[in-house]
Amino acid sequence: MYEKVNGEINTSAVHVVDLRSDTISKPTPEMREAMATAVVGDDVFGEDPTVAELERRSAELLGKEDAVFVASGTMANLIAIMVHCSQRGSEIISGDNGHTFRFEQGGPAQIAGVQASLIRNNSDGTFSLDELRDRIRKNPDCHEPYTTLVIIENTHNMCGGKVLPLDWIEKVKNISKEYNIPVHMDGARVMNAAVYLKVPVERVVRDVDTVCFCLSKGLGAPIGSILAGSKTFVDKARRTRKVLGGGWRQAGIIAAAGLVALDKMIDRLQEDHDHILQIARGISDMKSKTFQVDLSGVQTNILMMYLDKSIITAKEVQKRLASVFETDEVKVCVKTSSRDAGVIRFVTYWEISDQDVTAAVKKLQLVIREIDNRHN
Numbered sequence: 420m421y422e423k424v425n426g427e428i429n430t431s432a433v434h435v436v437d438l439r440s441d442t443i444s445k446p447t448p449e450m451r452e453a454m455a456t457a458v459v460g461d462d463v464f465g466e467d468p469t470v471a472e473l474e475r476r477s478a479e480l481l482g483k484e485d486a487v488f489v490a491s492g493t494m495a496n497l498i499a500i501m502v503h504c505s506q507r508g509s510e511i512i513s514g515d516n517g518h519t520f521r522f523e524q525g526g527p528a529q530i531a532g533v534q535a536s537l538i539r540n541n542s543d544g545t546f547s548l549d550e551l552r553d554r555i556r557k558n559p560d561c562h563e564p565y566t567t568l569v570i571i572e573n574t575h576n577m578c579g580g581k582v583l584p585l586d587w588i589e590k591v592k593n594i595s596k597e598y599n600i601p602v603h604m605d606g607a608r609v610m611n612a613a614v615y616l617k618v619p620v621e622r623v624v625r626d627v628d629t630v631c632f633c634l635s636k637g638l639g640a641p642i643g644s645i646l647a648g649s650k651t652f653v654d655k656a657r658r659t660r661k662v663l664g665g666g667w668r669q670a671g672i673i674a675a676a677g678l679v680a681l682d683k684m685i686d687r688l689q690e691d692h693d694h695i696l697q698i699a700r701g702i703s704d705m706k707s708k709t710f711q712v713d714l715s716g717v718q719t720n721i722l723m724m725y726l727d728k729s730i731i732t733a734k735e736v737q738k739r740l741a742s743v744f745e746t747d748e749v750k751v752c753v754k755t756s757s758r759d760a761g762v763i764r765f766v767t768y769w770e771i772s773d774q775d776v777t778a779a780v781k782k783l784q785l786v787i788r789e790i791d792n793r794h795n
Contacts, residue, residue: 432750433743436779438698439756441608441636441691441720441768449683450640450676459671462488463661469671473678477645480681481630482621485653486645488674490665492518492607495631495646496570497526498663499603502655503568503629504533510564512554514540516577518605519570521758530663534564542716544575545587548594555598569595572605573623574612577758579713580695580721580766582612585623592626601628607644611637611719614688628652637688637720638680639769642673684769691720691767694776698722698765701780705787709794722765730794733757739786751782 437443446454460466470488478486489495496519500511504527511527513520515537519527527533536554538546556566571591573583588604595602604627606612613620624630629648634640646656660666699717702710702724711725726736740753756764767776 433752434750434775434778435752435754436771436775436782437754438765438767438771438779439754441766444636444639444768444770446641446676447639447679447683447769450679453675453679454672457671457675459669462667462670467667467669467671467674469678470667470674473674473681474645476678476681478647480620481624481632481645481647483624483630483647484650486647487653487656487660488667488670488677489631489644489646489660490642491635492605492631492633492644493523493526494660494663494665495644496523496603496605497530498646498656498659498665499629499631499648500527500533500568500570501531501659502652503601503603504531506565506567507532508564509533509567510536510556511568511570512536512538512551512566513570514538514544514546514572514575516540516575517570517572518576518607519572521577533567536566540575540578542578542581544572544578544581544583548587548590551591552594555594555600557598566598566600569600569602570605571602571627572607574608574615574719574721576607576721579716579723580608580611580719581716582615582718585616585618585626588623589626603627604630606630607633608636608719608721610685611688611692614685615692615718620685634677634680637691637768638677638684640673640676640680643677645677687769688720691769691771692718694767694771694773695720695722695765697776698767698780698783702783702787705784705791707787707791709791710787720767724763724765726761726763728761731790732760733763734760736763736786736790739789740782747782748785749778749781751778753779753782 462470474486575581609632631646634643703714
């Protein structure tokens with residue numbers, strides 16, 4: 420959005436910094452080249468060699484027996500739920516702020532016929548282990564559903580990109596194992612978790628039965644996610660993928676970008692983490708009473724800025740960040756996202772440069788100063 424104040428704004432001169440999500444990242448030049456030259460075949464017949472190689476390498480990277488390439492993280496999570504919860508009258512246990520519950524259109528109930536038992540997420544993305552044990556249906560009678568799956572999210576989106584502690588994941592697995600219940604990790608950004616922890620991603624997912632991760636977020640590929648687990652699980656997942664309309668044909672064209680992502684885009688995620696920390700520091704330096712960030716809690720490529728919504732709403736702040744006036748000291752448009760009137764989310768990815776971060780911080784500080792001066 421560009422507005423006029425006592426004169427015209429030359430929109431071509433405005434620096435746009437889009438921090439809405441890492442899902443808007445575009446494929447790298449190397450990915451585009453790989454896509455143009457990919458060897459392809461019909462993947463439904465199991466004849467696309469590039470897809471097969473992506474699945475093989477992904478399974479190896481995660482330390483799982485097998486993997487399947489699917490269209491999205493939402494599809495991967497739904498397939499996992501449908502395979503694990505094939506018995507009618509099933510119930511999953513998950514955090515109340517988890518992506519599978521909040522942002523996947525109620526797919527477990529709508530399509531899989533599975534109900535959710537929710538545990539309040541802590542600020543670090545974990546939830547109470549005592550409550551997990553209590554929520555598990557032990558020897559359910561005819562009045563109760565069966566507990567068939569526990570879902571955890573790593574990194575945790577709505578908790579600000581938090582990385583789940585490895586010992587907590589192990590404890591979740593140990594409790595679930597007592598009752599023969601599998602654990603699925605929604606690992607859309609699990610590569611960010613591995614980079615933050617400075618351990619192989621295989622270690623991060625060691626204690627879960629199944630895991631998915633997105634190629635199309637911080638890893639920069641244009642489309643696709645990987646779902647991995649045992650050979651038996653993946654065989655069932657392929658069948659489920661087909662009934663959901665997810666059978667690929669010459670999918671090697673996009674799988675080729677995924678292979679580049681595995682080779683070139685994981686280690687560089689640290690740059691995204693560094694950039695989001697710079698933005699957090701820029702906000703924190705303002706010492707605003709209206710706008711707050713948890714500087715010590717910034718871990719990966721997601722930042723939540725909390726604001727006093729009795730003073731101003733997220734929607735109003737977003738509009739001002741994206742607006743450029745003639746009187747502005749900096750001609751910068753900063754695009755952000757929000758799911759709550761009191762929170763604005765920033766996400767970095769490979770196309771966000773040092774210059775973008777500097778420009779975004781300047782605009783943020785300008786807007787924070789304006790609003791603080793107006794209301795204090």
